[in-house]
Amino acid sequence: xxxxxxxxxxxxxxxxxxxxxxxxxxxxxxxxxxxxxxxxxxxxxxxxxxxxxxxxxxxxxxxxxxxxxxxxxxxxxxxxxxxxxxxxxxxxxxxxxxxxxxxxxxxxxxxxxxxxxxxxxxxxxxxxxxxxxxxxxxxxxxxxxxxxxxxxxxxxxxxxxxxxxxxxxxxxxxxxxxxxxxxxxxxxxxxxxxxxxxxxxxxxxxxxxxxxxxxxxxxxxxxxxxxxxxxxxxxxxxxxxxxxxxxxxxxxxxxxxxxxxxxxxxxxxxxxxxxxxxxxxxxxxxxxxxxxxxxxxxxxxxxxxxxxxxxxxxx
Numbered sequence: 001x002x003x004x005x006x007x008x009x010x011x012x013x014x015x016x017x018x019x020x021x022x023x024x025x026x027x028x029x030x031x032x033x034x035x036x037x038x039x040x041x042x043x044x045x046x047x048x049x050x051x052x053x054x055x056x057x058x059x060x061x062x063x064x065x066x067x068x069x070x071x072x073x074x075x076x077x078x079x080x081x082x083x084x085x086x087x088x089x090x091x092x093x094x095x096x097x098x099x100x101x102x103x104x105x106x107x108x109x110x111x112x113x114x115x116x117x118x119x120x121x122x123x124x125x126x127x128x129x130x131x132x133x134x135x136x137x138x139x140x141x142x143x144x145x146x147x148x149x150x151x152x153x154x155x156x157x158x159x160x161x162x163x164x165x166x167x168x169x170x171x172x173x174x175x176x177x178x179x180x181x182x183x184x185x186x187x188x189x190x191x192x193x194x195x196x197x198x199x200x201x202x203x204x205x206x207x208x209x210x211x212x213x214x215x216x217x218x219x220x221x222x223x224x225x226x227x228x229x230x231x232x233x234x235x236x237x238x239x240x241x242x243x244x245x246x247x248x249x250x251x252x253x254x255x256x257x258x259x260x261x262x263x264x265x266x267x268x269x270x271x272x273x274x275x276x277x278x279x280x281x282x283x284x285x286x287x288x289x290x291x292x293x294x295x296x297x298x299x300x301x302x303x304x305x306x307x308x309x310x311x312x313x314x315x
Contacts, residue, residue, distance in 0.1 A: 001014040001015060001016060001044065001045030001046060001047075001315065002014065002015045002315075003015075003047075004294055004295070005294075006076075006179075006200075006201070006227040006294050006295070007200055007201060007221075007225050007226050007227030007228075007294060008200070008225035008226075008227075009178075009179050009200050009201075009227060010178075011076055011147060011148075011178075011179070011227075012047075013047060013048040013076055013227075013294060013295045014045060014046050014047045014048055014295065015288045015289070015295060015296065016046055016048075016284065016288055016295070016296055016297075016298055016310075016313065017046060017047075017048030017049065017050055017078075017229070017295045017296065017297045017298070018038070018041040018046050018048070018049050018050070018297065018298065018299070018300075018306075019050050019231060019297035019298060019299040020038075020049055020050060020051040020052075020055060020060045020063075020064065020299075021051075021052070021055050021060070021299060022299050022300065022301045023037065023038070023051070023055065023056065023059070023060045023063055023064075023301075024055065024056030024057075024059030024060045024062070024063055031059075031063065033302060033303065034063045035063060035066060035067050036303045037300060037301075037302060037303045037306055038063065038064060038067040038068075039067060040303045040306055040307065041306060042067070042068075042074070042075065044306075044310050047074065047075050047076055048075075048076045048078065048295050049064055049075055049076070049077050049078065050078045050079075050203075050229065050231075050297055051064055051077070051078070051079050051080070052079055052080035052081075052083075052150075052152055052183075053079060053080065053081055053083070053133055053136065053137050053140075053152075054080075054083040054085055054121075054152070057085060058136070058137075058140050061079060061137055061140035061141050062140045062141075064077065064141055065140055065141040065142035065143065066142070068142075068143075069142055072143050076147045076148070077141060077143070077146050077147050077148070078146070078147060078148035078149075078150060078181075078201075078229070079137050079141070079146050079148075079149060079150070080149070080150040080151070080152035080183055081129075081130050081133035081134060081137065081149065081150075081151070081152060082123050082124065082125050082130070082133075082151050082152035082153065082154060083121055083122070083123055083152050083153075084121065084122040084123065084124050084129075085121065123152075123153075123154070123155075125151060125154055125158050125163070125164050126163070126164075127163065127164065127166060127167030127170075128167075130151075130164060130167045130168065130171075131167055131170075131171065134146070134149060134171055134176060134177065138176065144175075144176070145175060145176050145177065145178060146176070146177055146178070147178045147179065148177075148178065148179050148180065148181055148200070148201060149168065149171065149177045149179075149180045149181075150180065150181045150182055150183045150201070150203060151164060151180075151181075151182045151183065152183055153183055153184070153185045154182065154184075154189065155189070156186065156188050156189045156192050159182060159189055159192040159193050159196075160192050162196065165196060165198060168180040168198070169198060172198075179200035179201065180198065180199065180200060181193075181199055181200050181201030181202055181203065181226075181227070181229075182199060182201075182202055182203070183202075183203040183204075183229075183231075184202055184203060184204050185205075187204065187212060187213060187216050187217055190202045190204050190213075190217050190221075191216075191217065191220070194220055194221060194224055194226060199226060200226065200227055201226060201227040201228065201229055201294070202217075202221060202226060202227075202228055202229070203228075203229035203230075203231055204217065204228070204229075204230065204231065205230075205231055205232045206230035206231070206232070206233060206287055206290070206293070206296075207230075207232055207233045207234065207235045207239065207283060207286070207287055208235070208239060208264075208268055208282065208283050208286050208287075209235045209238065209239070209261070209264055209265075209268075210232070210235075213230075214290060218290065218291065218292035218293065219292065221292060222291070222292040227294040227295075228292055228293050228294050228295075229294065229295055229296075229297065230287045230288070230290070230293050230295070230296040230297065231297045232297075233283055233284060233286075233287035233288070233296045233297065233298065234280065234283050234284075234298065234299070234309075235251075235283070236251055238251060238261070238265060239265075239268070239279050239280060239282075239283040240279070240280050240283075240309075243265070243269070246265075248261050248262065268282070278312045280308075280309060280312045281312040281313060281314070284296065284298065284309070284312070284313050285313075285314070
């Protein structure tokens with residue numbers, strides 16, 4: 001796995017990183033399988049691991065801490081803060097050892113759980129909350145610092161106000177955060193983040209299906225020396241799954257997107273056949289080797305899924 005400079009920081013990261021949103025959770029596999037997944041990523045050469053305090057009610061961080069105990073210096077850990085989980089989700093996090101076998105026995109699926117049962121998620125980017133959130137993340141990760149702390153999907157106006165900046169600078173001076181950045185939901189938010197000189201990285205959606213960042217974001221980030229983290233590079237699975245498995249209505253958020261996606265996917269599958277390449281390889285190469293991308297995140301739920309992806313990726 002090739003190493004790259006992470007913007008103007010002192011970090012060296014692999015061209016592919018592991019996105020850890022799918023690691024943990026009562027609807028997923030057993031914890032040992034997740035630890036094996038993390039170990040496989042590390043042993044395959046990946047050194048960048050992107051998680052968040054809200055992923056699986058903190059279990060994603062806890063599993064990374066367990067997997068990297070005694071070898072912290074070998075990896076770059078990026079986490080996020082800013083979301084507040086509702087009480088019922090926090091309770092579910094504590095009861096996972098009890099809930100997991102029950103859910104497995106009853107074959108309960110995540111998409112069958114009504115939204116009202118999951119509770120509403122809020123956000124808090126106040127300095128006091130960010131400090132508390134990081135302290136909790138450090139305990140779960142079993143470390144005294146994170147390489148990168150990111151604001152988790154803040155609205156553009158929150159970024160522009162900059163009230164979060166003194167808190168992150170303070171954590172950096174205290175040695176608990178080496179660098180900080182912003183995980184953005186829109187290119188507008190990412191552009192706002194680039195105006196703050198202390199921001200070392202931005203994270204954004206980027207794939208064969210979503211290429212706007214090529215012109216709207218990457219050149220400016222590169223000019224400023226800001227590292228870039230590409231996420232959803234496999235289109236949330238659309239660029240990996242067989243066409244017969246996909247219900248596009250579950251992936252698209254607007255009528256325009258629902259109209260556009262079938263043609264995009266058909267064209268990309270045709271290109272993959274013409275080039276005699278797996279579409280997953282085309283997707284990973286596009287995102288990870290686009291000019292200005294520092295690291296591209298792949299996600300997997302099982303060691304087998306990750307192995308298939310890495311087998312398709314040329315070293």
